[in-house]
Amino acid sequence: MSQFMFVTDLDNTLVNHGTEDDKALQELNQRLSQHRQEYGSKIVYATGRSSVLYYQLAAEKKLIEPDALVVAVGTEIYINSSDNVDRDWSAQIATGWNRNAVVSITDKFNELKSQPDTEQRPFKVSFFLEESASERILKKIETESQKCGLNIKLIYSSGIDLDIVPRNSDKGQAMQFLRQKWKFVAEQTVACGDSGNDIALFAVGKERGIIVGNARPELIQWHSENPADNRYLAKNTCADGILEGLKHFGFL
Ligand SMILES: [Mg+2]
Numbered sequence: 001m002s003q004f005m006f007v008t009d010l011d012n013t014l015v016n017h018g019t020e021d022d023k024a025l026q027e028l029n030q031r032l033s034q035h036r037q038e039y040g041s042k043i044v045y046a047t048g049r050s051s052v053l054y055y056q057l058a059a060e061k062k063l064i065e066p067d068a069l070v071v072a073v074g075t076e077i078y079i080n081s082s083d084n085v086d087r088d089w090s091a092q093i094a095t096g097w098n099r100n101a102v103v104s105i106t107d108k109f110n111e112l113k114s115q116p117d118t119e120q121r122p123f124k125v126s127f128f129l130e131e132s133a134s135e136r137i138l139k140k141i142e143t144e145s146q147k148c149g150l151n152i153k154l155i156y157s158s159g160i161d162l163d164i165v166p167r168n169s170d171k172g173q174a175m176q177f178l179r180q181k182w183k184f185v186a187e188q189t190v191a192c193g194d195s196g197n198d199i200a201l202f203a204v205g206k207e208r209g210i211i212v213g214n215a216r217p218e219l220i221q222w223h224s225e226n227p228a229d230n231r232y233l234a235k236n237t238c239a240d241g242i243l244e245g246l247k248h249f250g251f252l
Pocket of ligand 1 (some may be wrong): 009010011012113193194195
C-alpha cells in the first residue's frame with residue numbers, strides 16, 4: 001500500500017441523500033482516515049457548494065476533515081481547514097475574469113433565476129436554469145460572451161444548476177493544482193463524481209476516475225462517448241461505489 005490523493009464530489013457521490021443509512025460512508029471514512037494516518041494519503045472534497053453550504057453538510061453527515069476543500073465548482077481552494085482561500089490559486093484563475101461583464105450579459109435572460117446570495121462568489125455567478133430551455137440559453141450566452149471577449153466557462157449540472165466561472169477554473173484544474181503542490185503523480189490520484197460538473201475531474205488528465213453507480217445521465221453519456229482505461233464505472237451507488245472503485249484500482 002502506498003499513499004494516494006483521494007478527491008471526491010460530495011452530493012450524491014460521497015453523500016447519499018436518498019437514505020438515512022450511512023454505513024458505507026462510515027466505512028469509507030474510517031478506511032480513508034486510517035490510510036491518511038498510516039501512509040500520508042490526502043483527502044480532498046471538490047463540490048459545487050459554497051463553503052457556507054459545505055459546513056452545513058459536513059456537520060449533518062459527520063464528514064471527516066479534508067486536507068483541502070475545493071468549493072464553488074473549483075473556484076476556491078482552502079487548505080488544511082484554513083479560513084482563507086489559497087491565494088496562489090485565486091491569482092491563477094483571476095486572469096481575464098470580469099464578473100461585472102458576466103452579470104451584464106446574464107441580466108438579459110429571464111430564464112436565468114439567480115441562486116441564493118451564499119452561492120454567488122467572487123469567481124462564480126450561479127443560476128437555476130430549467131433543462132428544457134438550457135440548450136438554447138447556453139448557446140446564446142456563449143455567443144454573447146464571445147462577442148465581448150470574455151474568458152469564461154459555462155458548467156451545467158443536474159438539469160438545473162448553471163455556474164459561470166473563469167475558463168481556467170474547474171474541479172479538474174483545482175485537483176491538478178493540489179496534486180502538483182503535494183507532488184502526487186496522476187496514477188496515484190483518484191477522483192469520484194456523479195454529475196456534469198464532475199466531468200472536469202475525469203477529462204483533465206490521466207488521474208484515476210470513479211463514476212458512482214447512481215451517476216446522472218449527462219455523465220454516463222459523456223463516459224460512454226469518451227471511454228478510458230483509467231476510469232471505472234461502479235455498480236454500487238455513492239460511498240459503496242467509491243469503495244468498489246478504490247478496490248478496483250488497488251488503492252484499498
Ligand atoms: Mg454531485
